[in-house]
Amino acid sequence: MIQIENLCKTYQQVPAVNNLNLQIEPGSVFGFIGPNGSGKTTTMQILATLLKPSSGKAWVGGYDVQTEAEEVRRMIGYMPDFFGVYDYLTVMEYMEFYGACYQIEPSQSRKVAKELLELVKLSEKQNHYVDELSRGMQQRLGLARCLIHDPKVLILDEPASGLDPRARIEFREILKKLQQMGKTIMISSHILPELADLCDTIGVIEAGKLVTSGAVSDMLVPKNQARTLEVHVLEEVKEAEELLQQSEYVQSIRVEKNCLYVKFTGDSTKQVQLVQQLAKANVPVLQIFESKLNIEDVFMKVTDKEGNS
Amino acid sequence: MKRWFTFWTNPILMKELQMRMRTKRTPWIIFAYLGIMGGIVLSVLSLYEDNINLGHTDSGSMLFLLLAFLQLLLMSFVLPGVTSGLISGERERQTLDILLTTSLSSRQIVFSKWLASLSFILLLFISSFPIYVIVFLYGGIPTDYLWKVILHFLVTIIFMGSLGMFCSAFFKRTGIATVVTYVTVAVIGIGLLILLYLLVLFQEPNLHKDEIPIWIEIICGLHPVISLYLGLVPNMFDLNDFIWKIHPYPFYLLIYVVFSVLLLFGATYYLSPVRFRLWKTAKKKQI
Ligand SMILES: Nc1ncnc2c1ncn2[C@@H]1O[C@H](COP(=O)(O)OP(=O)(O)OP(=O)(O)O)[C@@H](O)[C@H]1O
Ligand SMILES: [Mg+2]
Numbered sequence: 129m130i131q132i133e134n135l136c137k138t139y140q141q142v143p144a145v146n147n148l149n150l151q152i153e154p155g156s157v158f159g160f161i162g163p164n165g166s167g168k169t170t171t172m173q174i175l176a177t178l179l180k181p182s183s184g185k186a187w188v189g190g191y192d193v194q195t196e197a198e199e200v201r202r203m204i205g206y207m208p209d210f211f212g213v214y215d216y217l218t219v220m221e222y223m224e225f226y227g228a229c230y231q232i233e234p235s236q237s238r239k240v241a242k243e244l245l246e247l248v249k250l251s252e253k254q255n256h257y258v259d260e261l262s263r264g265m266q267q268r269l270g271l272a273r274c275l276i277h278d279p280k281v282l283i284l285d286e287p288a289s290g291l292d293p294r295a296r297i298e299f300r301e302i303l304k305k306l307q308q309m310g311k312t313i314m315i316s317s318h319i320l321p322e323l324a325d326l327c328d329t330i331g332v333i334e335a336g337k338l339v340t341s342g343a344v345s346d347m348l349v350p351k352n353q354a355r356t357l358e359v360h361v362l363e364e365v366k367e368a369e370e371l372l373q374q375s376e377y378v379q380s381i382r383v384e385k386n387c388l389y390v391k392f393t394g395d396s397t398k399q400v401q402l403v404q405q406l407a408k409a410n411v412p413v414l415q416i417f418e419s420k421l422n423i424e425d426v427f428m429k430v431t432d433k434e435g436n437s
Numbered sequence: 438m439k440r441w442f443t444f445w446t447n448p449i450l451m452k453e454l455q456m457r458m459r460t461k462r463t464p465w466i467i468f469a470y471l472g473i474m475g476g477i478v479l480s481v482l483s484l485y486e487d488n489i490n491l492g493h494t495d496s497g498s499m500l501f502l503l504l505a506f507l508q509l510l511l512m513s514f515v516l517p518g519v520t521s522g523l524i525s526g527e528r529e530r531q532t533l534d535i536l537l538t539t540s541l542s543s544r545q546i547v548f549s550k551w552l553a554s555l556s557f558i559l560l561l562f563i564s565s566f567p568i569y570v571i572v573f574l575y576g577g578i579p580t581d582y583l584w585k586v587i588l589h590f591l592v593t594i595i596f597m598g599s600l601g602m603f604c605s606a607f608f609k610r611t612g613i614a615t616v617v618t619y620v621t622v623a624v625i626g627i628g629l630l631i632l633l634y635l636l637v638l639f640q641e642p643n644l645h646k647d648e649i650p651i652w653i654e655i656i657c658g659l660h661p662v663i664s665l666y667l668g669l670v671p672n673m674f675d676l677n678d679f680i681w682k683i684h685p686y687p688f689y690l691l692i693y694v695v696f697s698v699l700l701l702f703g704a705t706y707y708l709s710p711v712r713f714r715l716w717k718t719a720k721k722k723q724i
């Protein structure tokens with residue numbers, strides 16, 4: 129649905145996006161992750177036909193963002209990282225205004241606007257002035273706004289910023305609904321755990337370059353690598369450590385209070401054997417589980433690697 | 438035809454008008470505008486009553502001229518303020534990006550905002566008609582005065598509106614755009630007069646009525662008040678049998694329409710995120 133080829137954008141000789149290649153499949157939710165200043169907003173602005181790339185090409189729904197900008201604009205709903213609203217305009221008028229900007233019939237756009245306000249839970253605020261809404265409400269209104277022309281692709285630049293935890297969860301629910309409706313969603317954020325739940329693919333960008341991309345599940349459980357087991361014991365930590373060290377599948381052990389972080393290379397049957405051994409030796413094991421690599425760890429790892437090389 | 442219709446009746450125009458009518462500033466602008474104009478005209482009228490006998494042909498037309506110049510002066514205060522924030526304001530408010538990703542073209546955005554501001558100015562103009570009627574009652578005003586003044590006035594507001602739009606699109610900040618617009622208007626209104634004065638001063642020894650240098654004619658044609666004055670009262674300065682190489686009044690109308698068109702195209706150019714797409718064929722060739 130979105131395809132980016134060798135995209136470059138330089139601001140006064142400083143590259144913001146550097147030879148970016150990316151592909152987003154129709155119907156997927158793509159999380160775009162990167163530290164501050166890595167070029168997320170720049171990439172999204174190019175996709176939204178707001179910036180001209182220095183070189184390279186990008187397509188949305190098969191349309192070139194440079195030469196077929198009009199078609200691209202009909203395809204996408206773009207929500208900038210920061211956006212304002214007009215004074216002296218009510219929520220309903222705001223929606224109708226943007227409906228009219230897409231040449232939608234007034235009656236039709238009113239109907240769609242009603243549904244969308246329902247979706248983002250702003251129905252009661254219909255007749256309030258938009259500049260009097262709270263930041264989070266404006267954010268939700270912004271999402272409703274970029275859906276008014278029923279776009280196939282949503283480009284959301286840090287949509288969850290400024291939302292309280294509860295609103296974030298609601299926001300996630302809305303995005304899930306949108307995904308079920310078959311929309312392709314590209315979403316940038318630095319609130320990583322959130323993206324993990326929401327996205328099916330993520331791409332990590334660092335200094336304008338794509339560091340890794342792929343399915344979230346692949347990222348979280350790196351293949352052919354040692355897993356980390358967390359073994360919590362009540363006491364006899366020393367004993368447990370010695371016991372574990374004997375196993376050939378244990379690479380290393382790190383002890384923190386009553387918890388042992390075990391780098392384990394064996395599969396699940398080997399893991400069961402390990403537990404049985406511990407039980408035989410009467411080590412009071414409280415719990416044992418695989419510590420999933422947090423997406424933040426992935427992120428730190430990936431961006432660190434880039435920084436060191 | 439339908440394309441043209443949708444081009445002009447787009448939502449920005451509607452929203453601009455709607456918002457302008459909702460702001461508290463608008464009634465104050467109208468109030469101040471009419472107050473100043475009416476105040477000055479009525480006080481001049483009361484002075485007239487004492488000194489000049491009514492029905493004298495010149496007094497009516499002089500009053501009419503005064504009114505026209507007053508209107509020009511007031512417009513050059515109001516218009517830059519109204520137009521110079523139209524695009525930079527959206528930019529500062531961070532609504533411009535959203536607007537540019539809708540299916541409205543930058544051309545449509547520029548034209549409809551421009552049209553909206555001009556309609557507001559026209560509202561001011563029309564609301565000042567009663568003052569014109571008072572002056573008309575004095576009589577002695579040639580019929581061609583009226584349409585000449587209106588034509589001149591339209592061209593002037595079109596130009597100043599385009600100038601404001603251009604500055605608004607060109608400069609990132611409304612403050613700078615407003616200052617530059619006012620300075621440009623001041624240069625045209627006052628700067629040209631000073632320039633003309635200096636030039637005439639230095640050229641005076643070899644200046645003959647029959648052979649006025651072309652640059653003086655051009656400056657006369659560029660200046661709003663002089664060009665209007667010469668358009669209405671051609672025999673002023675004893676110039677009645679003088680043959681203009683370029684007559685200031687039509688020159689003024691023509692040159693400022695051309696300027697306006699260029700400025701509006703310029704505004705569209707600086708607004709377009711992916712420059713330059715004024716023509717579709719041009720964009721096809723880029724591939
Ligand atoms: N208008 C501009 N002029 C000059 N440099 C710019 C401009 N916009 C962005 N940059 C530079 O481009 C780089 C990428 O910026 P960008 O806004 O795309 O980052 P980002 O990934 O969105 O960051 P954040 O997470 O903070 O939003 C930065 O180094 C920034 O300084
Ligand atoms: Mg950003």
